[in-house]
Amino acid sequence: MNWWREGTPEARRALIAAFFGWMLDAFDVMLYALVLVAVMKDLNLTKGQAGIVASLMLVASAAGGMIFGIIADRYGRTRALMGSILIYSIFTGACGLAQSVTQLILFRMLLGLGMGGEWASGASLVSETWPAQHRGKALGFVQSAWAVGYAAAAIVTAIILPRWGWRVVFFVGMIPAFVTLWIQRTVKEPEIWRQRQMDAKQSQTRFRDIFRGPLASLTVTITIMNACTMFAWWGFNQWIPAYLSLPTAQGGVGLTTSVMSGLVIAMQVGMWFGYVTFGFMSDSVGRRRSYVLYLILAAALITAYVATKNPVVLLVLGPFTAFFATGYFTGFGAITAEIYPTEIRAAAQGFTYNIGRIASAVAPFAVGSLAQSHGFPAALSITAVAFLLAAIMWIWIPETRGKALE
Secondary structure (H helix, E strand, O other), X not given: OHHHHOOOHHHHHHHHHHHHHHHHHHHHHHHHHHOHHHHHHHHOOOHHHHHHHHHHHHHHHHHHHHHHHHHHHHHOHHHHHHHHHHHHHHHHHHHOOOOOHHHHHHHHHHHHHHHHHHHHHHHHHHHOOOOHHHHHHHHHHHHHXXXXXXXXXXXXXXXXXXXXXXXXXXXXXXXXXXXXHHHHXXXXXOHHHXXXXXXXXXXXXXXXXXXXXXXXXXXXXXXXXXXXXXXXXXXXXXXXXXXXXXXXXXXXXXOOHHHHHHHHHHHHHHHHHHHHHHHHHHHHHOHHHHHHHHHHHHHHXXXXXXXXXXXXXXXXXXXXXXXXXXXXXXXXXXXXXXXXXXXHHHHHHHHHHHHHHHHHOHHHHXXXXXXXXXXXXXXXXXXXXXXXXXXXXXXXXXXXOOOOOO
């Protein structure tokens, strides 16, 4: 952990703030996937309708990412971070009050605004406070918070859902709002952002610049690459808990809530190591090599995972599948931070990361609809194809390891 000691106190506080923000984001967002079977039964949702709810949340998160990216560039990373956490916390709790699919869609979309905004502001905050040689590692630990949050959501679901129902599970999701109090007291804006704010002309957000000159083609390529990975991740992970829980007569594996939660928690262990390992690997051998390796192995392991319904095999394959099918996300904050200048960094990160969610928003609905007509193995296999398409896009994305921020 020598790299941790080399960070300034300000950098370490920024990492902790972003870590908890992203962890609690995952906690709130993934509660829906974990209680989906109960929600479908109580609100009389079909697989297609359940997928639409998730898809519209992703569309809203894309908008949130772009909006909060601009806010973070103009008003500060920490302010945007606090605002996004408050929004996703409040509307997670509101989901527990939903009496119809329309109300659930509304609350999930408002939650999505905060979800998308958290990543853009948190990634910029960490990227700008850690030195280039440790940027990948720092972002790796921040990204690993998603696995911690997902696992925590699975534990809460296993404890609360059988006893008090899915509504109470959502009420627990309001707890993250209290983290904003600590952020407000202890986390400062990055020095590089404060310096740029001293120049009134430079302080104006220039969102359009990400589509000008050499950045234009890079913005398009990076966005497409991320759209493919987001399609794959959400198509797979949004339906895995339901796939494991649904009766075999409905195409599922037929596991109990506790066994399903156990398998999901095991996957989060692999996911956490995938995130952290990618950070060290990308700082060592480069962003491109690490990304391509993870994406190809993710496609292969997902194909193997959906080919069996044996709980023991799923338990063994799950952590390895999550390791490669998720860990690559660590690199996205680093490559975008190293490509875009400070004045437009958060806006660019918000756009390239979250616009992919518009494409990925199709994934929950597509997988749900295909599962209805062709079964889950065939439906989930399309996510493997998306991973391979993402790997191909790296032909046009440059290596940025070790680049100083501008």
